[in-house]
Amino acid sequence: VTYTASINHQNLADSTTSTVSSLTIGSADNIPSGRSSTNETFRVSLSSAVSSSSQGSCQDDFDALGDVFIWGEGSVDGALGCGVHRVGNPSIPKSYALLPKALESTVVLDVYRIACGSNHAALVTRHGEIFSWGQGLGGRLGHGKEVDVPLPTLIDGLSGMNVDVIACGEYHTCAVTLSGDLYTWGDGTHNYGLLGHGSEVSHWVPKRVSSNIEATYVSSVSCGPWHTAAVTSSGQLFTFGDGTFGTLGHGDRISTSVPREVESLRGMRVKKVACGLWHTAVVAEEVITDPLSGEVSAGPSSGKLFTWGNGDEGCLGHGDENPRLVPEQVVTLVDENICQVACGHNLTVVLTILGQVYTMGSSTYGQLGCPKANGKLPNLVKGKLSDCIIEEVSCGSYHVAALTSKAEVYTWGKGANGQLGHGDKESRNTPKLVDFLRDKQVKTVVCGSNFTAIICLHKWVGSADHSLCTGCRNQFGFRRKRHNCYNCGLVFCKACSTRKSLKASLAPSTNKPYRVCDDCYYKLKKVLESNHQSSHTPKARTGNNPDKSIDMMEKETVLPRLLSQYSKLSTIDAIHGSKTWQSKHSSKKRLRNSRVFPVITANLQSLELSHFKVPTIAQGSLKKPLQRNLPSSSVCLRTPIIIDDTRNMNVTYSEEIQRLREQVNIVELINFSSFIFINSYAFFN
Numbered sequence: 001v002t003y004t005a006s007i008n009h010q011n012l013a014d015s016t017t018s019t020v021s022s023l024t025i026g027s028a029d030n031i032p033s034g035r036s037s038t039n040e041t042f043r044v045s046l047s048s049a050v051s052s053s054s055q056g057s058c059q060d061d062f063d064a065l066g067d068v069f070i071w072g073e074g075s076v077d078g079a080l081g082c083g084v085h086r087v088g089n090p091s092i093p094k095s096y097a098l099l100p101k102a103l104e105s106t107v108v109l110d111v112y113r114i115a116c117g118s119n120h121a122a123l124v125t126r127h128g129e130i131f132s133w134g135q136g137l138g139g140r141l142g143h144g145k146e147v148d149v150p151l152p153t154l155i156d157g158l159s160g161m162n163v164d165v166i167a168c169g170e171y172h173t174c175a176v177t178l179s180g181d182l183y184t185w186g187d188g189t190h191n192y193g194l195l196g197h198g199s200e201v202s203h204w205v206p207k208r209v210s211s212n213i214e215a216t217y218v219s220s221v222s223c224g225p226w227h228t229a230a231v232t233s234s235g236q237l238f239t240f241g242d243g244t245f246g247t248l249g250h251g252d253r254i255s256t257s258v259p260r261e262v263e264s265l266r267g268m269r270v271k272k273v274a275c276g277l278w279h280t281a282v283v284a285e286e287v288i289t290d291p292l293s294g295e296v297s298a299g300p301s302s303g304k305l306f307t308w309g310n311g312d313e314g315c316l317g318h319g320d321e322n323p324r325l326v327p328e329q330v331v332t333l334v335d336e337n338i339c340q341v342a343c344g345h346n347l348t349v350v351l352t353i354l355g356q357v358y359t360m361g362s363s364t365y366g367q368l369g370c371p372k373a374n375g376k377l378p379n380l381v382k383g384k385l386s387d388c389i390i391e392e393v394s395c396g397s398y399h400v401a402a403l404t405s406k407a408e409v410y411t412w413g414k415g416a417n418g419q420l421g422h423g424d425k426e427s428r429n430t431p432k433l434v435d436f437l438r439d440k441q442v443k444t445v446v447c448g449s450n451f452t453a454i455i456c457l458h459k460w461v462g463s464a465d466h467s468l469c470t471g472c473r474n475q476f477g478f479r480r481k482r483h484n485c486y487n488c489g490l491v492f493c494k495a496c497s498t499r500k501s502l503k504a505s506l507a508p509s510t511n512k513p514y515r516v517c518d519d520c521y522y523k524l525k526k527v528l529e530s531n532h533q534s535s536h537t538p539k540a541r542t543g544n545n546p547d548k549s550i551d552m553m554e555k556e557t558v559l560p561r562l563l564s565q566y567s568k569l570s571t572i573d574a575i576h577g578s579k580t581w582q583s584k585h586s587s588k589k590r591l592r593n594s595r596v597f598p599v600i601t602a603n604l605q606s607l608e609l610s611h612f613k614v615p616t617i618a619q620g621s622l623k624k625p626l627q628r629n630l631p632s633s634s635v636c637l638r639t640p641i642i643i644d645d646t647r648n649m650n651v652t653y654s655e656e657i658q659r660l661r662e663q664v665n666i667v668e669l670i671n672f673s674s675f676i677f678i679n680s681y682a683f684f685n
Helices: 059-063 518-533 548-575 581-606 646-684
Strands: 066-073 096-102 111-116 120-125 130-134 149-154 163-168 172-177 182-186 203-208 218-223 227-232 237-241 256-261 268-275 279-289 296-298 304-309 324-329 338-344 347-352 357-361 390-395 399-404 409-413 428-433 441-447 451-457 499-501 514-516
Touching (some): 066 111, 111 441, 111 451, 120 172, 279 338, 279 347, 338 399, 347 390, 399 441, 499 518
Antiparallel strands (some): 066 096, 218 227, 237 256, 268 279, 338 347, 347 357, 399 409, 441 451, 499 514
């Protein structure tokens, strides 16, 4: 499994469009926004290697939200997280998802990147927040404790740090912020400086890597099971961890616990890096310096593949199985312009700028995609990929996934754990289309050790797609109109979608409440309550406001009673016409100002909608100006603000107040008429 690098494919990709998207919460059936209570997390074998991370096949497409689907070993029933079991319990049975299933989450997530390791996974939202889940052994989840987590959970230690890139290994996790800082955490007790902090101490919360890499701007990172590699914005490569087989590329087999630059690549600009089990691969371009101006530019034929480390089964692509202690260019691909590389267990996969895939290394499970290839030299993967333009590749331990320009996913290699997504456990030695994803707009694909994950655009359900209400199942007609839920995208009648919520995942504006179905309303409300209980967000100061239903009952009973008492009092005063006009007028004025309307005003104030402040992400100072800009307003945050349909309620109260005022005016008129009549009668008599 390896860190999956990004690819510049603006001239190759057939653009796919979608207007709305969101992360689906629930199980995956043919309706992307279906929901269920199953925990769509997963677990993989400890013997599997390395990590994988997505860079996104086209970052501009992520203006819309994304659904996450996972399949393979441990991707159902929360088996990867096992929140109800003890950490590292070997007796926990493994589970498999043979077809893609939607990732379940207790919060609506705007997924920007995703990374998969051996026993855990992590994702980054467009707002720079990072969530992780899976096995917590060694503190690899970053939550400050060794506890398994079945669902994506926010890493508080990086809150406000604006995370941009993530990568997961077998024992640790790495994150890069928009300001170019590298953070690592996980098990460092027996892994030869795996975390890069200069010691073999474990860190259960994220810690910034300092030493000689601190003065650089880190742009990407890759994790192996025993080593880590980081690329800077200037094209430097730093490695640290276990140096067995020369994996670090420093010309020796010495391990290092702090980042160390790979000096043999000086004069080259490293673009992409991938860590395998015991080998490393990079895509680098030659740097040419103009002798007159001193300007640095890329060579005419950029994108060359360099590999080093253990050469078992020919995974380095040099035609033999000998190890390399320093980076060596793969001469067979010297005429190709490489744009991406991915590594698995004794496996290397590269992608050219023309959308062609080459593989080298082990062919035990057909992971080369070429049945007749020996693997010691790069082999062009043909078959069903011959007519496709590939935009992204990713490797598991023994399987490969490729994403085409038409948003189709092909997989091949080992299938014993269901990681190929074809509905069975058979291995494939040639690429096969994942039919389940045929109607999905897949934007990125990532492989864990024995599982696979994708991010796809959410499919908005149009009004013409359904003739029945999703809630009550009654047929739409002239009187029963269609209404879309702005959170799940399904269609409901008005009766089944009366409530509104801020921060609905599909709402065009984050500052206005939009209609949601009852299920989404209560789900978001439950999330808000749980966030209040866990003290992640400050509770809104509501004072001693009673329940809304009690307020409504009081308003319906107290105000008519007061009006009745006022009418009775006015009638008695009219009969006893002993007071003067001035005293009567002042008495009525005091009564109007101090008895009736203060009660109305108090009730209305107690029912006013509280204004909540949405937590924003602190914008750190960037070391480099041209970086991904976070959206100024969040479409969906981890603390959605829930409100009821108070607009209609306020309108009802206003109308009732107006009626009461009219009744009071009538009473005053009657009292005045009575006063005139009594005084006139007394005057003439």
